[in-house]
Amino acid sequence: MKIRVLDKFLAAKIAAGEVIERPAAVVKELVENSLDAEACRITVGIEGAGLRLIRVADDGIGIQSSDLRTAFERHATSKITSEDDLENILTMGFRGEALPSIAGVANVEMASRLRGSAIGSVIKIQYGNIVEEGSVGISEGTIITVKDLFGNVPARKKFLRSDAAEVGRISTLVKQLALSYPSVGFNLTVDGRTRFVSSGNGVFRDVLARVYGGRVVESVMDVDGSDGDGRRIWGCVSSPWETRPNRGGINFYVNHRWIQSRLINQAIENTYSGMLMVGRYPIVAIHLEVSVDQLDVNVHPTKREVRFFQEGPIFSLVQRVVREALLSNSPVPLARSNFALQGHNLSTIASRITPVITSSHDGGIANQELITDAYSEERSLIRDKLPILRVLGQLAKTYIVAEGPTGMYLIDQHAAHERIVFELVCSQRLSVQGSMIQGLLSPLTLELSSSQIEIIDLWGEVLKSYGFDGEKFGGSTFLLRGVPSTIAKNMGIDRVFIEILQSLSQSGHENRPDDILAASIACHGAVRAGDSMSQEEMSALLRQLEDLKNPHTCPHGRPTMIELTKRDLDRDFGRR
Ligand code: ADP
Numbered sequence: 001m002k003i004r005v006l007d008k009f010l011a012a013k014i015a016a017g018e019v020i021e022r023p024a025a026v027v028k029e030l031v032e033n034s035l036d037a038e039a040c041r042i043t044v045g046i047e048g049a050g051l052r053l054i055r056v057a058d059d060g061i062g063i064q065s066s067d068l069r070t071a072f073e074r075h076a077t078s079k080i081t082s083e084d085d086l087e088n089i090l091t092m093g094f095r096g097e098a099l100p101s102i103a104g105v106a107n108v109e110m111a112s113r114l115r116g117s118a119i120g121s122v123i124k125i126q127y128g129n130i131v132e133e134g135s136v137g138i139s140e141g142t143i144i145t146v147k148d149l150f151g152n153v154p155a156r157k158k159f160l161r162s163d164a165a166e167v168g169r170i171s172t173l174v175k176q177l178a179l180s181y182p183s184v185g186f187n188l189t190v191d192g193r194t195r196f197v198s199s200g201n202g203v204f205r206d207v208l209a210r211v212y213g214g215r216v217v218e219s220v221m222d223v224d225g226s227d228g229d230g231r232r233i234w235g236c237v238s239s240p241w242e243t244r245p246n247r248g249g250i251n252f253y254v255n256h257r258w259i260q261s262r263l264i265n266q267a268i269e270n271t272y273s274g275m276l277m278v279g280r281y282p283i284v285a286i287h288l289e290v291s292v293d294q295l296d297v298n299v300h301p302t303k304r305e306v307r308f309f310q311e312g313p314i315f316s317l318v319q320r321v322v323r324e325a326l327l328s329n330s331p332v333p334l335a336r337s338n339f340a341l342q343g344h345n346l347s348t349i350a351s352r353i354t355p356v357i358t359s360s361h362d363g364g365i366a367n368q369e370l371i372t373d374a375y376s377e378e379r380s381l382i383r384d385k386l387p388i389l390r391v392l393g394q395l396a397k398t399y400i401v402a403e404g405p406t407g408m409y410l411i412d413q414h415a416a417h418e419r420i421v422f423e424l425v426c427s428q429r430l431s432v433q434g435s436m437i438q439g440l441l442s443p444l445t446l447e448l449s450s451s452q453i454e455i456i457d458l459w460g461e462v463l464k465s466y467g468f469d470g471e472k473f474g475g476s477t478f479l480l481r482g483v484p485s486t487i488a489k490n491m492g493i494d495r496v497f498i499e500i501l502q503s504l505s506q507s508g509h510e511n512r513p514d515d516i517l518a519a520s521i522a523c524h525g526a527v528r529a530g531d532s533m534s535q536e537e538m539s540a541l542l543r544q545l546e547d548l549k550n551p552h553t554c555p556h557g558r559p560t561m562i563e564l565t566k567r568d569l570d571r572d573f574g575r576r
């Protein structure tokens with residue numbers, strides 16, 4: 001393709017001229033040129049953090065001899081010719097500025113052999129002046145060598161960071177370019193040592209594994225979906241369990257361009273919201289393919305930002321595709337097992353499979369078996385449990401609205417929390433430590449009726465085992481010193497205690513009152529209908545509920561949730 005100098009008017013329409021500020025900027029421009037030249041393999045070598053040498057070699061289409069000199073003129077490009085082309089940019093470059101800018105601040109040698117031509121040509125430029133032109137024997141493609149960068153503008157070196165930091169930037173850049181183009185093989189060497197390689201086999205996961213390591217990649221899920229309007233999202237996203245403490249693992253590529261986008265960031269964070277712990281971020285690497293007329297890439301000097309003409313459809317496509325993956329592929333069993341192994345459930349699992357441990361003489365292997373067995377055991381329990389639910393919001397300060405794999409769930413916040421506290425109370429009382437008691441700063445003096453005193457006489461010890469600590473003081477007075485820690489402090493503790501005595505006296509004296517006690521404590525410890533709850537509180541509640549063996553009813557037998565399946569909704573909306 002012929003290289004031409006753009007006319008002044010067209011040149012003026014191109015977003016702010018870029019300045020080569022650091023070695024990474026040189027690498028970016030050169031590699032992008034190789035990509036535009038349809039290279040299949042690109043080799044990048046740097047020495048002295050890129051200041052001494054940057055060499056980029058490709059097996060692309062090459063440049064014809066007569067064009068080599070033009071390539072270094074300002075606004076010379078083979079990629080656009082008219083203003084209309086600016087609206088349909090398919091290439092990474094289009095401004096015709098990189099080569100002259102680089103050649104102005106370094107000693108550059110470019111050797112290139114056009115595909116199908118017998119011999120290559122070479123040009124040498126020292127700080128903007130052509131010093132040599134000639135022919136050279138090289139294989140098809142282009143090799144460009146940039147030496148002594150900023151040798152003539154030492155001021156620019158002052159803005160550079162340490163060598164390690166500049167090398168770090170280059171390495172990140174090459175990895176991102178490899179992720180942008182999985183079908184192109186990349187190779188980066190730093191001072192003669194290989195730093196990064198990608199095979200160019202076109203398998204995105206393989207590149208991801210090179211960048212993030214195999215372990216991370218095993219746990220990510222593939223996403224792929226289109227909207228029927230020419231937009232497609234594909235790539236990989238992590239489960240809510242594989243997270244990072246910052247947004248560094250979130251990457252987007254729009255038509256193979258690594259970009260920053262608040263829009264896509266927000267779509268991702270919305271989709272994961274309620275699934276991640278506060279301050280944790282997923283690993284996301286997704287490509288968006290849109291038709292070029294949907295996009296303006298000519299908005300930012302380094303082309304790291306793009307403008308979408310229609311943001312809404314992109315936002316919802318990202319959300320839909322990622323959400324579907326999260327809800328359907330999320331490795332729930334494994335995730336639950338992880339949780340169980342870290343948390344209190346380990347003791348119960350271990351107690352069920354103790355024989356495995358005691359019958360083995362090799363502690364290490366036995367432990368391994370324990371864990372494997374615990375996994376499978378937990379897995380089989382999981383089917384009766386809840387799927388992962390994603391909080392959508394709160395309704396009438398009473399119901400949590402959530403999304404699950406098959407549809408929508410409405411959760412009664414009080415009933416659900418009651419079940420959670422109930423199980424906690426029961427497990428605490430049976431545990432070695434016993435119930436957790438919160439001592440009252442000053443004991444409460446309660447005047448009780450004779451039937452209430454009777455209950456205390458009868459069940460005082462049981463009450464104590466649940467955390468109601470106190471003693472009789474004269475005929476009808478009771479000193480309450482402590483209450484179960486699960487009961488909210490602001491509940492009016494005297495009223496709670498009297499209500500509990502009341503329900504015990506109504507239940508008759510025959511049986512141990514455990515269930516009634518645990519249920520009453522749970523009822524008084526749970527959030528009430530009418531309490532507004534934050535997103536975090538609701539998510540925490542759902543996480544606890546998901547972990548229960550019997551999450552579907554409250555201790556009194558009322559349902560904790562109602563599911564409206566997508567099928568039901570589709571039917572009611574006449575979609576099927
Ligand atoms: P732009 O990429 O914006 O066109 P550049 O200054 O980066 O401008 O490059 C100028 C021209 O040189 C390109 O349009 C292209 O025709 C040619 N060129 C640069 N690098 C290569 C390469 N590695 N292989 C083939 N052609 C190249």
Ligand code: MG
Binds near residue numbers: 033092093096
């Ligand atoms: Mg370019």
